[in-house]
Amino acid sequence: MLTKFIRYSLLACSLVLMLPACDKKQIDGQTMLIPKPDKTVFYEGAIQLNQGVKISSDQAFTSESQLLSGYIKNSGFLIAKTAENDIVLQIDKAMKPNSYDLEINQQVVVLKFGDNSGLKYGIQTLRQLLFFAAEGNKTIQNQHISDAPNYTYRGMHLDVARHFMPVDFIKKYIDMMAMLKMNYFHWHLVDDQGWRIEIKKYPKLTEVGSKRKETLTGHGGVKPFEYDGIPHEGFYTQEEIKEIVAYATQRGITIIPEIEMPGHARAAIAAYPELGVTGEKIEVWKRWGVSPYIYNVDESTFEFLEDVVDEVAQLFPGKYIHIGGDEAVKDQWKASPRIQQRMKDLGVKDEAALQSYFIKRIADYLRTKGKTIVGWDEILEGGAPEDAVVTFWRSWVKPSPALEAAKHGHKIIYTPASLCYFDHYQTTLKDSIEPMAIGGCTPVDSLYIKNPVKNNLPAELKNMVWGAQGNVWTEYMKTPDHVEHMVMPRMAALSEVLWTDKQHQNFQNFKRRFKFFAKWLEANNINYAKYIFEDN
Numbered sequence: 247m248l249t250k251f252i253r254y255s256l257l258a259c260s261l262v263l264m265l266p267a268c269d270k271k272q273i274d275g276q277t278m279l280i281p282k283p284d285k286t287v288f289y290e291g292a293i294q295l296n297q298g299v300k301i302s303s304d305q306a307f308t309s310e311s312q313l314l315s316g317y318i319k320n321s322g323f324l325i326a327k328t329a330e331n332d333i334v335l336q337i338d339k340a341m342k343p344n345s346y347d348l349e350i351n352q353q354v355v356v357l358k359f360g361d362n363s364g365l366k367y368g369i370q371t372l373r374q375l376l377f378f379a380a381e382g383n384k385t386i387q388n389q390h391i392s393d394a395p396n397y398t399y400r401g402m403h404l405d406v407a408r409h410f411m412p413v414d415f416i417k418k419y420i421d422m423m424a425m426l427k428m429n430y431f432h433w434h435l436v437d438d439q440g441w442r443i444e445i446k447k448y449p450k451l452t453e454v455g456s457k458r459k460e461t462l463t464g465h466g467g468v469k470p471f472e473y474d475g476i477p478h479e480g481f482y483t484q485e486e487i488k489e490i491v492a493y494a495t496q497r498g499i500t501i502i503p504e505i506e507m508p509g510h511a512r513a514a515i516a517a518y519p520e521l522g523v524t525g526e527k528i529e530v531w532k533r534w535g536v537s538p539y540i541y542n543v544d545e546s547t548f549e550f551l552e553d554v555v556d557e558v559a560q561l562f563p564g565k566y567i568h569i570g571g572d573e574a575v576k577d578q579w580k581a582s583p584r585i586q587q588r589m590k591d592l593g594v595k596d597e598a599a600l601q602s603y604f605i606k607r608i609a610d611y612l613r614t615k616g617k618t619i620v621g622w623d624e625i626l627e628g629g630a631p632e633d634a635v636v637t638f639w640r641s642w643v644k645p646s647p648a649l650e651a652a653k654h655g656h657k658i659i660y661t662p663a664s665l666c667y668f669d670h671y672q673t674t675l676k677d678s679i680e681p682m683a684i685g686g687c688t689p690v691d692s693l694y695i696k697n698p699v700k701n702n703l704p705a706e707l708k709n710m711v712w713g714a715q716g717n718v719w720t721e722y723m724k725t726p727d728h729v730e731h732m733v734m735p736r737m738a739a740l741s742e743v744l745w746t747d748k749q750h751q752n753f754q755n756f757k758r759r760f761k762f763f764a765k766w767l768e769a770n771n772i773n774y775a776k777y778i779f780e781d782n
Contacts, residue, residue: 281745292385298324303335345394366498399713401430407437410480415726424497426741438512450517456481509574523578572622602628623647652707660714734774
């Protein structure tokens with residue numbers, strides 16, 4: 247292995263020496279890439295790709311080389327051992343983690359990187375450049391790109407509990423994220439309206455909990471409620487989840503699964519009524535909103551949740567598991583003599599403290615599995631576990647949950663509902679051209695210009711901001727086609743806000759580049775909202 251590494255290193259060095267040195271003539275040019283790189287310098291000349299390319303890399307990066315090879319072929323170019331053009335993948339441990347450096351000059355492309363993450367991001371840059379070359383004259387302009395992300399956490403969320411999405415679409419969603427250098431996929435697998443993950447020890451979770459008889463039609467604001475009469479069901483087997491995790495990992499994306507507790511538990515309680523407070527037999531919920539059904543706090547319920555965590559932890563190798571913690575209606579706890587007695591036995595003063603006990607107990611168990619909890623900002627009520635990551639969404643609450651989280655030493659993922667909920671309408675012309683959405687309006691320019699990570703924290707707490715994510719709740723998104731329409735171009739805008747340094751962000755420039763990026767969306771049958779930039 248050492249001999250092979252030396253051989254590849256010497257090859258990379260020799261190819262770098264082939265590049266013209268200081269006599270390269272710099273020319274004016276503008277990048278077409280999204281997200282916009284930190285620094286791009288263009289030079290005269292271009293690399294011609296119609297004769298094919300070959301990839302040179304150490305064996306340690308075989309997976310990444312295979313990924314790049316697939317992108318090259320998908321763009322219509324040849325991979326050939328005798329090709330005139332080389333793409334050299336070369337690690338440089340002096341570079342910072344997540345960074346990459348791309349040099350394109352005549353017949354050689356040298357991609358240097360600080361670690362595997364940097365390599366994956368550089369490959370995604372090449373992927374865009376290859377696509378643009380294939381769409382044009384089969385050349386890539388000589389240039390030098392130096393690049394690294396502005397925020398560590400750059401995420402997208404997808405709710406598959408309200409409407410199940412097929413495996414092929416989950417991969418497509420991950421692929422969109424990878425193209426935009428996003429690195430965390432928050433997968434909302436469980437809610438009142440459906441349980442979507444196979445748990446082998448508790449088969450009724452999917453036999454019963456993954457199915458609902460019908461679904462609310464319209465916004466359902468007026469009784470009597472109307473339903474569509476169409477059964478809805480679906481779940482992911484553990485083998486399918488392993489396949490999706492491997493797919494995401496190769497593309498540099500960590501999946502954070504969400505298993506809701508103590509509220510949003512109706513699908514689980516429908517499967518196993520003894521998990522609830524009342525013990526009554528109920529259905530998987532057919533409506534939207536917040537169901538009053540909540541887990542009880544019996545020892546047997548914690549045993550159930552620990553068993554679930556055992557299987558989830560085995561499936562997802564990442565460090566984090568999201569446990570929800572939001573919108574837990576506590577009326578059933580308050581009305582139950584059994585729960586009230588349990589609170590006295592535990593020495594907790596009120597229901598907020600009981601939720602805190604619940605979440606801390608799950609967090610303690612997750613630690614034994616090498617995992618850390620993530621929760622919506624309601625987990626702060628009553629006190630959150632010390633190591634918990636807080637997903638900040640309630641931007642209207644005062645004092646700000648983000649500030650409270652930072653004060654208590656919690657890392658924060660910004661996802662304010664006002665800017666990061668992609669189930670909102672995208673234009674004020676919603677009544678005439680947009681499909682049904684939950685409400686609100688979050689235009690792409692508002693998301694880009696206002697920036698969801700508008701960090702108003704005191705200077706000493708700013709380092710608690712981990713990054714941000716876009717949330718996709720699917721009450722009104724029945725199909726992958728509809729999801730795509732709601733996330734694009736907002737996903738692209740969010741990726742740039744999180745990747746690109748603020749001084750290099752410009753919305754008018756982003757709009758110009760998105761028109762090029764839209765060609766990739768169309769080529770990959772991604773149903774973006776085409777009318778967003780039509781008048782600009």
